[in-house]
Amino acid sequence: MNVEQQYLLLPGPTPVPPSVLRAMSKPMINHRGTEFRQLLEEVTAGIKKIYQTDNDLVIFPAAGSGAMEAAVVNFISPGDKVLAVSIGVFGDRFAKIAGEFGAQVEKVNSPWGEAADPDQIQDILRADNGHDIKVVLVTHNETSTGVVNDIKAIKKAMGNHPALLLVDAVSGLGAMDLKTDEWNLDVVVSGSQKAFMLPPGLSFMSVSPRAIEAAKECKNHKFYWDLENALKYAQRGQTPYTPAISLFFGLQEALNLMLEEGLENIIARHAAYREMVRTGIKAMGLNLLVQDPVASSSVTSVLAPGGLGANKIRRSLLERFGVVVAGGQQRLDDFIFRIGHLGFVRPLDLLSALTALEIILYENDFPIEIGQGTREVQKMFVIKEDALNE
């Protein structure tokens, strides 16, 4: 099958709308000229709507991990105590970056597949009478497991503790609700290749006034990620160094699409995707890694049945049907596969993937009837009163 016929169901990169690809093929412009200034202002305003914030926001030509590093080096000085809340690979990564830049990292881990416990965070911060903890790091959507943390509750659990809350919302923002201002989130980072429907290469960081003040006192090594410099340049409609202009053109179009659909509708659509996938998986008799209440709207982790490795299933999905799903990371490798369902994905694409999965399970002697899971997902589409109360 032609690689361009694949159903790309990863938790990023996600399918890029053709109109975004077209926008990206515009000729280069002067990044110190009027056109770029207008472009930067427009896309910054658009991203802020998705962030639900009036805070300042900077755009880095970088992967999401770049913005995570930007969050670290602008708000954490060497020697600072940091509480790193980790529920998986990306929580660990945030902690690791902080450690790499000299922080004293206290980690609080949840078992992979579970969410962070706000009470535990509350207890730790209450015990920190001297306010030694300067920063709390937390993941919004843990891509490696498909768990969404309750960021609102975590912020609330921090009470009056003055630590800054730095949120990695790379794979969750735009797919699930994240009220940056209403929840009073200091720093939120995200990336282009997830709900923003762009190719990888841009990342975003919103910063509250309090965070900007804190950054001024921060002593750490930085040049590329320097917030103060980025904000200074943003004032005159520029970036400190050359921006990825094509991706900005794409971002402009992607934001047009997102704002036209409306954030509420986007969030509802992703929640419906989550329900479709989970319903199908359950109806096939497979197990989900994550319990319903903390399940992500971006990605769903499926436990491979005993004796049938996740990577074999993934290979079959790709080779037989052109369906691309992600594998498990680190210790979850071959135990789970992850179905991404965010961005420019169509409902029938997800149904197709489930249909294909069902066929592969059947062929591999998993006890399943053809149609058993697919049928239940189909039923979710039915609009008819009392239709399915049989």
Added chain:
Amino acid sequence: MNVEQQYLLLPGPTPVPPSVLRAMSKPMINHRGTEFRQLLEEVTAGIKKIYQTDNDLVIFPAAGSGAMEAAVVNFISPGDKVLAVSIGVFGDRFAKIAGEFGAQVEKVNSPWGEAADPDQIQDILRADNGHDIKVVLVTHNETSTGVVNDIKAIKKAMGNHPALLLVDAVSGLGAMDLKTDEWNLDVVVSGSQKAFMLPPGLSFMSVSPRAIEAAKECKNHKFYWDLENALKYAQRGQTPYTPAISLFFGLQEALNLMLEEGLENIIARHAAYREMVRTGIKAMGLNLLVQDPVASSSVTSVLAPGGLGANKIRRSLLERFGVVVAGGQQRLDDFIFRIGHLGFVRPLDLLSALTALEIILYENDFPIEIGQGTREVQKMFVIKEDALNE
């Protein structure tokens, strides 16, 4: 739903591969220069492979109907007697063009949904002792009904009668076997927006040596479609007037894709698509317009169930699921809908469309169980010995 997320299941235009779209965005070149000559030679050679011919072949910047007109004006003189074999809208169109240009048209019609009868053609030609009939017009794949004519048998039925056989293979060529040389077909026309996976705008005409000789004697009004002139220009790697250069770039890439897949594989794939769609439709309890032995691999006509108009089904498919299928033409309007399955279509796209159709039927109180048709199509994908002999 974004228009660019539609599942385009028409009998043309068909989905265009992204690599073809990219190829079409190349800058213009001089159509009287070396690059264009090489391009023209390469694509002409490629199309001939799909045509299975060593005959000369010309490319017109025009819709398929343009090449049909080209066939008429180059081989039929005013007053010539023409036998027009029609099994639907496009057979009628071929006859109409001939009439418009002064031919005495004798039509032989089959009921819509049936194929032409070679015996009937044989009888008519045998009775034409004076060889008054100069040309026989026939449709390879009748797009309006989804019937494929047995072109080999029709040619054979012509026996030693000297009439030229002009074949409209616009929607069939490249999806179903058509052996231009082996079957000794004089003139075969086709178009870009079907199995060739291009946007509309190019059409092709192959001409046998005998047809070229006949064209020299032909007296009819022509400028744009002038074969002799086109062949003369082709000798020096040009076209008589400005070619649609972007479509040529796209054609080059489309032919790369086609020749890489291989004609036999392409034909087998389209036959499998036909079987998938027909199996699903039958399993849903719907009726097909066309019987199995003459069913097209390009498009399948489905009879709408009583009380539920085809156009309502089409509207629901589009609005609810982004699935675009064609309606019935002329007297079949609202009685049938047509599922196109040619070109750059993926198997799971067809399964998706059937799944969606099943849901819509269910919602409209058609006696069907959710999964009833989908399941049977899913089973066709299963690769497992004795898997489904339950």
